Structures are given as C-alpha cells and as structure tokens.
Amino acid sequence: MNHISEEQLVLLYYGESDEAASIDQHLVECEECRKEFRALQLVLNTVDSAPVPERGAEYGRAVWQRIEKRIGKRKQRRFAQWWIWAPAMAALLVTAFLAGRLTHKPVGTDVAKNQQIRERILMVAVGDHLERSQMVLAELSNAPDHIGKLDITDERQMASELLDDNRLYRQTARSTGNTAVANVLDDLERVLIEIAHSPTEVSSGQLDDLRQQIESRGLLFKVRVMGTEVRQQEVAPAPKKDGKKL
C-alpha cells in the first residue's frame, strides 16, 4: 500500500473512512504515516482548546424572555388569520351602515338610537382594522436586521387584505365627517399599498425603505393612538345626541 494521503487521515480521524481497517494496518507498519497522523491529531486536538464563553443553566430561559414577545406576536397574527372572515364581516357592517344612512329616513327618537347603535358597531370594525394594521406595521418595524432576503409573504398578504377594508372605512369616515380617522386611514392606506406591492422577499435596503415610510409618517404611533381612541368610544356610554360620528 502507498502512503496514506492527508485526506484519508482526516476521514479516519473523524471516523468516516470506508477503509479504516486497511489504513489502521498501514499505520502499524509505516512510521512515516504514523508520524503524519500524530501531527494531524495534535493540531485537531489543539483546536478543541478554543474557548467558548460559558452560558449557565438559566441561559435558555433568558433567550426565551428575549424572543417571547416576538413569538407572541406571530402567534397572535396566526390567530388573526383564522378570523379571516372579520374583514368581510366588517365590510358588510360598513355597507349596512351606509345603506342605512342613505335609505332610512329619520323618524323620531328610535331612529337616532338605531343610528348610535350602528355607529358603535362600526367603531368595533374600525378598531379591529386598526389593531390588525398595527400588527403588520409593528412586525415590519421590529423585524431584526438581517443578512440577505427577508420573507415578508405573511405581512404582504395581510396588507393586501387590509387594503380593501381600509378604503371602505376611509370613505365612510370622510363621508360622515370624521376627518381625524379619515386622515389616519389615508396615511395607512399609502403604506399598506407599498407593503402589498413589495416583493415576497425584501432586501435589507427595501425593508429600510418600508420602515422609513412607517416612521416618517409616525404611522405606528398614529394608528396606536387612534385605535385606543376608537376602543374607548366603543366602551363609552352612547352619546345622547350628535355624538362623534364613526
């Protein structure tokens, strides 16, 4: 047998040689190869001395605490996916609301009461819409800085779903004179369009652009504040007359 190559010795060291028996036999007989193998072992054993900073038994828990919130968000978003009927339901509510305003002639106090009930139902729909929009914006704003491409398929799909509802709510808000809500929905719509039209995988530069759009409009903050206001109106007692519309 010829001398053993370095590659054969490496495979032998790692226990992956197909010819271990014959190489072992050769090493017994060949001083030169034995010396070569010993040198290889020495280097590779020395590599093991490279230190790794210790992490204690509690490390796993600390890692979990760092990621729990973001895992929670994903879970919440998945949860959101099963109430996929919500946008359709909300759209129906808005349509019913508009139909009611256009076709129903006010007769006495019952009508005013019905109007308030409709507006409250609408608040619920807008509140949900803002909450779901906030999830998409927060997901992108808080995405980790990454190398290469980041998959935003879920965010893109959700933005696309939210877009139609957003148009409907914005038009309704505008037509009922609620400028504050209409303006926030207007800003939101522009960013949702950008997200919905983004590629499914974005580079860090493209992600930065999206983040910048969200941040430059202070959108996340506005949506949060508006969502809270809308929620408060949901739970507040119904105004006796001429309450804030939408």
Add this chain to the structure above:
Amino acid sequence: MEVEAGSAVERARAGDSDAFRLLVEQHSRAIFRLAFRMTGNEQDAEDVVQETFLRAYKQLDRYEARSSFSTWLFRIASNYSLDLIRMRKRHEDKRERGSDEERDILQTIPMDTPGPERMAYGTQVRDRVNAALDELSPQERTAFVLRHFEGLSIEEIGASLGTGTNATKHSIFRAVQKLRKNLEPVVGHAR
C-alpha cells in the same frame, strides 16, 4: 430526549407557546456554542441564537422529523452564521482594500513565551486557534465546525448546507490543511 422534543415540536406547531419555550430552553446553549464557534464573536453568537429560534418558529411547519430537531436547528443556525460571517468578511475586505501587503494574522501574536508560564502559553495557543479559525473561508469554517465540534457527519453537513457531500468533504480538507499550516508551529512548542 428526541422523542420528547418531537412531541414538543408537535405541540408548538399546534400553537402551544409553552412547548416552544421548552425547545428554546433545551437547545439554546448548544446553539450558542455552535454560533460562537462559527462567528468567533459573542455578540454575533447571541444574535444567531435569537434569530435561529425566531426563524425556527416561523418555519416549524417545514420541519420534518427525518432529522433530529437539534440538527434542524443547527442547520438554521449555521446558515444564518454563514451569512453573518460572509457579510463581516466583505466589510473587512473593504476596509483592507488598497493594502497589497500579504499579512499573516498569526504573525501578530508573539510566540516567544517562556516555558514555565503555562497559563499564559495556554491563552496564547487559544488565541492562535481562534486566529487560525478566522483564517478559514466561511464555507470551510461552517463545514469544519459542524464536523469537528458538533459531530455531524459529512453527509448531514452537505445536506444541511445544500453543498453536497463532495464539496463539504473538500471544505473540511481545506480547513484542516489551513489549520495545520497555522497551528503546527504553535503546537510544536507544546511537544
């Protein structure tokens, strides 16, 4: 252990965050060790750990029980580490562009330590090992770390990195050659 992990994976897939927490707690230290050996940097290793579990959670549906859960996590961690060290290399290359001088990083570490100072000598050896690992290309380092420290077979590594068995084997051979070239003068002192 893997049977338990399998059941935790199933529960995590079904949305049980407590099950995923168990997996994070169980595998974090191993992922940190791998990430540190890959990146050679504590902060990067922490990022890798965090990102590995976030990606794993997102991709749980893609996990197939054919490989162990830890091997699957190693794959995610090593691919992310690979991206990270490639990026770092690119940055370093940019910084060093313009200098034609070939320099051996190992030459920057003095080796004329007196014999009796064994602790100091040990530290120097470790520094040199780290420096020698830094000399490997990202692909070589990844393949070497997974084979040498994590005990994955060459076939598993090739499948994990998508490079195939032969290319992986050659990455490991090249890594070993470079390590020998850089470390044999050092371990010669120890003999």
